[in-house]
Amino acid sequence: MSTVRSLPSRPAVTDKREAILRAAISVFARYGYFNAKVADIARAAGVADGTVYLYFRSKEEILHSIFDRTMEEAIAEGRQQLAAIADPREKLRRIAQLHLERLGADRDLAVVFQVELRGSIKFMEEFSTAGLAEYLGIIREVLEEGQRIGIFRADMNAKIAAKMFFGALDEMATNWILSKKRYKLAPMADPVVDLFLNGVNAA
Secondary structure, eight states: OOSOOOOOOOOHHHHHHHHHHHHHHHHHHHHOTTTOOHHHHHHHHTSOHHHHHHHOSSHHHHHHHHHHHHHHHHHHHHHHHHTTOOOHHHHHHHHHHHHHHHHHTOHHHHHHHHTGGGSSHHHHHHHHTTHHHHHHHHHHHHHHHHHHTTSSOTTOOHHHHHHHHHHHHHHHHHHHHHOSSOOOSGGGHHHHHHHHHHOSSOO
């Protein structure tokens, strides 16, 4: 969600772990998770194969770590920025902007999130019960806040609406990856939010 920031300065041991994660994102995006080898990741990170196993037990754990780290950063940034916004409608707009800005700033990360993390039912089940549930919860909380103050329909199912909102952003990101045209992803946020808030009925 805003532009991807460089990782903060940390001890050398952690830096090596981060280098492996960054390399894994690039390798998974290029070769696909199932075709990628730990040796490919090690080579891209500039470390020995055995060094990867000092930090991660398996290729699957690396994928989990990429997901967990990205979701933790996105959720932390989202909560921080939403705390300064009063209007639930503007909160939804900021969520959308942050979502598409983060993925749009890092195409390899977007490929991993939109394609590789969905490579199996097992992966999808695991990630759906992890950080994604909390992320959807944030959206639902904003919608429920809008219901309480009379901005959003009282009869709306906030849980379903949150999934619809996320689904629209998710489709924008997937289409951006697959499109042969080159365009910026972040500007798609406003049209998605406007359509979500105003519907398709003529005024």
